Amino acid sequence: MANVVKGNFPIDKFRDVETPFYYYDVDVLNRTLDLVKKESEANHAIVHYAIKANANPKVLKIIAQKGLGADCVSGNEVKAAIESGFPASRIVFAGVGKTDPEINLALDNDIFCFNAESIPELEVINELAGKKGKVANVELRVNPNVDAHTHHYITTGLNENKFGFNMDDLADVVKMFDSLKNLKLIGLHFHIGSQITDLSSYEHLCVKINELQDAMEAMGVRLANINIGGGLGINYEHPNHMPIADFEAYFRLFSKYLKLRPGQQLHCEPGRSIVAQCGSLITKVTYVKKGKEKQFAIVDAGMTDLIRPALYQAYHRIENISSDAEEEKYDVVGPICESSDVFDKDVLLNGTKRGDFLAIRSAGAYGEIMASGYNLRRLPKGYLSTEF
Numbered sequence: 001m002a003n004v005v006k007g008n009f010p011i012d013k014f015r016d017v018e019t020p021f022y023y024y025d026v027d028v029l030n031r032t033l034d035l036v037k038k039e040s041e042a043n044h045a046i047v048h049y050a051i052k053a054n055a056n057p058k059v060l061k062i063i064a065q066k067g068l069g070a071d072c073v074s075g076n077e078v079k080a081a082i083e084s085g086f087p088a089s090r091i092v093f094a095g096v097g098k099t100d101p102e103i104n105l106a107l108d109n110d111i112f113c114f115n116a117e118s119i120p121e122l123e124v125i126n127e128l129a130g131k132k133g134k135v136a137n138v139e140l141r142v143n144p145n146v147d148a149h150t151h152h153y154i155t156t157g158l159n160e161n162k163f164g165f166n167m168d169d170l171a172d173v174v175k176m177f178d179s180l181k182n183l184k185l186i187g188l189h190f191h192i193g194s195q196i197t198d199l200s201s202y203e204h205l206c207v208k209i210n211e212l213q214d215a216m217e218a219m220g221v222r223l224a225n226i227n228i229g230g231g232l233g234i235n236y237e238h239p240n241h242m243p244i245a246d247f248e249a250y251f252r253l254f255s256k257y258l259k260l261r262p263g264q265q266l267h268c269e270p271g272r273s274i275v276a277q278c279g280s281l282i283t284k285v286t287y288v289k290k291g292k293e294k295q296f297a298i299v300d301a302g303m304t305d306l307i308r309p310a311l312y313q314a315y316h317r318i319e320n321i322s323s324d325a326e327e328e329k330y331d332v333v334g335p336i337c338e339s340s341d342v343f344d345k346d347v348l349l350n351g352t353k354r355g356d357f358l359a360i361r362s363a364g365a366y367g368e369i370m371a372s373g374y375n376l377r378r379l380p381k382g383y384l385s386t387e388f
């Protein structure tokens with residue numbers, strides 16, 4: 001596809017900044033947050049931003065200021081959430097392997113709830129809460145065995161996945177709470193996968209939740225909270241045309257298909273759909289190398305800065321933001337000593353030369369946060385558009 005429309009970048013100001021770096025467009029972020037707030041409020045849902053998608057402190061602060069809650073999966077994420085201004089009363093904590101220090105930290109901060117994933121975990125939270133003389137709120141993460149039709153590495157709600165309680169075991173688990181005196185069961189939690197673009201997967205999730213709620217009610221159990229997790233996909237192909245995910249369709253679907261009981265509170269945990277489109281990885285072309293069949297744009301960013309193409313064969317649109325020359329085809333590759341260090345092959349870019357800036361788009365989610373120091377590379381920095 002031709003790179004006709006490009007993103008807006010203050011390229012003259014990029015010349016003084018060490019590349020590669022992440023650039024976060026605050027206007028796109030704010031517009032996304034405004035829409036998610038509007039749609040969630042209209043549908044009476046509480047939004048917990050999934051910090052794992054991007055924990056840059058400057059980005060977190062903007063999201064916290066808009067009044068969202070936080071979804072955390074480690075003690076350090078709980079700490080980061082609190083330091084960035086997310087209220088503890090809106091922090092949920094998931095993960096199959098919460099350690100004792102992490103549980104203690106969450107207890108000390110009186111977070112909203114633990115999203116628990118196994119019986120041994122419930123026993124440990126119960127014991128640690130007891131030692132502190134506290135009663136911890138718990139939602140049970142249920143594995144609904146719904147296919148999210150996404151990459152298998154980011155599918156989480158199938159029986160083969162490690163996450164959550166099996167639906168069939170749930171009745172027994174609920175009964176256990178009679179003896180777990182330091183836990184209060186306040187809800188059910190689900191998360192079926194990430195980058196979900198086929199919204200019918202969510203329809204299937206609603207059917208499963210409705211069935212489960214019927215079964216629970218038959219046991220005389222009604223829970224105050226239903227948390228549907230995250231996963232809403234974004235448009236990686238057309239970030240300029242679709243910079244904001246379709247939150248309206250997302251919330252409308254749950255309003256239509258999910259039968260909430262009177263007084264029940266809906267929660268969700270979007271990550272990617274909040275931050276992906278505001279972020280670009282800005283990289284400089286180090287060399288253009290003409291191979292026998294190909295030409296390579298060798299850039300100073302590598303899979304250490306953005307691992308998604310190498311790990312999930314993920315597509316990210318690439319634009320040469322400093323050239324208007326006639327388009328040519330390039331393989332855009334990094335400097336890392338791995339053949340998987342390729343951002344994309346046969347990309348049409350405006351004529352590219354050493355020193356040009358490329359923007360690798362839709363990289364605000366699972367980009368900076370997944371960077372590594374392999375090959376002893378420095379970690380990329382992240383800048384807000386308002387800093388230029």
Ligand code: LLP
Nearest residue numbers: 050191194195230231232269270271272366
């Ligand atoms: N809630 C739970 C329990 C999760 O496990 C996740 C993501 C989310 C919420 C947020 O999902 P989102 O709205 O961002 O799809 N590194 C992968 C994505 C891993 C997602 C893990 N869980 C990637 O780069 O595509």
